[in-house]
Amino acid sequence: MSDDRHTAIPLREFPDPALAYTVDGDDARVTATNDAFEQQFEQELVGGRVSTIFDRFNSCNTTGDREPVSHLVRGDRIGIRLDGYGNRGPFFARVIPSDDDTGYLVFSDLRECPDEGYSPGVDQVSSVISHDLRNPLDVAKAHLRAAEETGDPEHFESVADAHDRMEQIIRDVLTLTRDDAVVQPTEEVAIETAARDAWESIDTEQVELTVSESLPTVTADSDRLQRLFENVFRNSVEHGVSTDEKGSEQTTESPAKGHPGARGEQTGESTTVVVHPLEGGFYLADDGPGIPPAKRDVVFTPGYSTRSGGTGLGLAIVDRIVEAHGWDLTLTAADDGGARFEITF
Numbered sequence: 001m002s003d004d005r006h007t008a009i010p011l012r013e014f015p016d017p018a019l020a021y022t023v024d025g026d027d028a029r030v031t032a033t034n035d036a037f038e039q040q041f042e043q044e045l046v047g048g049r050v051s052t053i054f055d056r057f058n059s060c061n062t063t064g065d066r067e068p069v070s071h072l073v074r075g076d077r078i079g080i081r082l083d084g085y086g087n088r089g090p091f092f093a094r095v096i097p098s099d100d101d102t103g104y105l106v107f108s109d110l111r112e113c114p115d116e117g118y119s120p121g122v123d124q125v126s127s128v129i130s131h132d133l134r135n136p137l138d139v140a141k142a143h144l145r146a147a148e149e150t151g152d153p154e155h156f157e158s159v160a161d162a163h164d165r166m167e168q169i170i171r172d173v174l175t176l177t178r179d180d181a182v183v184q185p186t187e188e189v190a191i192e193t194a195a196r197d198a199w200e201s202i203d204t205e206q207v208e209l210t211v212s213e214s215l216p217t218v219t220a221d222s223d224r225l226q227r228l229f230e231n232v233f234r235n236s237v238e239h240g241v242s243t244d245e246k247g248s249e250q251t252t253e254s255p256a257k258g259h260p261g262a263r264g265e266q267t268g269e270s271t272t273v274v275v276h277p278l279e280g281g282f283y284l285a286d287d288g289p290g291i292p293p294a295k296r297d298v299v300f301t302p303g304y305s306t307r308s309g310g311t312g313l314g315l316a317i318v319d320r321i322v323e324a325h326g327w328d329l330t331l332t333a334a335d336d337g338g339a340r341f342e343i344t345f
Helices: 035-041 051-055 068-074 122-132 134-150 154-177 191-199 222-238 263-267 314-325
Strands: 018-024 027-033 059-062 079-083 091-097 102-109 187-190 207-211 217-220 240-243 249-252 271-278 281-286 328-333 339-344
Touching: 018 035, 018 068, 027 051, 027 068, 035 102, 051 068, 059 068, 068 091, 134 154, 187 191, 187 222, 191 207, 191 217, 191 222, 191 271, 207 222, 217 222, 222 271, 222 281, 222 314, 222 339, 314 328
Parallel strands: 207 271
Antiparallel strands: 018 027, 018 102, 059 079, 079 091, 091 102, 187 217, 240 249, 271 281, 281 339, 328 339
């Protein structure tokens, strides 16, 4: 029987097969499993080593550069693709480490996903899990520590908000990895409000936002519309693409907020992003280096990225959200040469 009494998050909260582990020397020991794990793998592992489950598969590949157990011991947030265990799987296992030599291993059955020719690759999905989810996860952990130290219940509201943010990101990934769009356009949403709320959720050091007060209201899924704005804003802030005199592709990447070398510190000028109305919709534009015409279609392809470590899912999610609402999306050049995303209803 599984026992999750000692875990920070009860394993029953994970709908997929999952186990909890504790680092034990150069290996990791299974401390608990949930019912879904026991039903899927039909074996008792509590007290045994995590490497036992990996040994059951003929193929075991990680998104890192080491063996799976080595990453667990190091506390790395990586993904593991497992195949060749009878008629089970293949699986994509997510490693979710904690700060105290413990963690979770959560298994997703890839048979529930579409063919590899359609889906983003394992590396891209793992990048979303390890990168996009890390910010709200770190926020939640920080506020939990603050709540423990101060006893202030207001921190729990921030924890709840961070969890909501993680759930939304997961749904957005499913928008790409499954052949259905998780969108419910049932609310009257003010474009101006959605844009400003999205801007507050990203790092915008040395970047200015101008939002028109005459933007329309539209029937939309408010959560997805905010995610659309977030992804386009991040593209403007972090992923400006240009070409040099020889025609080779370059990437202008903005480091994290407050870090030396942010775009504004490199140029001495701030980048401006605008959200303005147009006939039948609205547009978002920036005054960055823009996106070359030859790249304007491919940038919406899942997995396409011009920067090292990029997930290549940001604009693909934008395209899918627009399509799910029944809108039209056009990428062109802004008046000053930057990128301009036009959305019409």
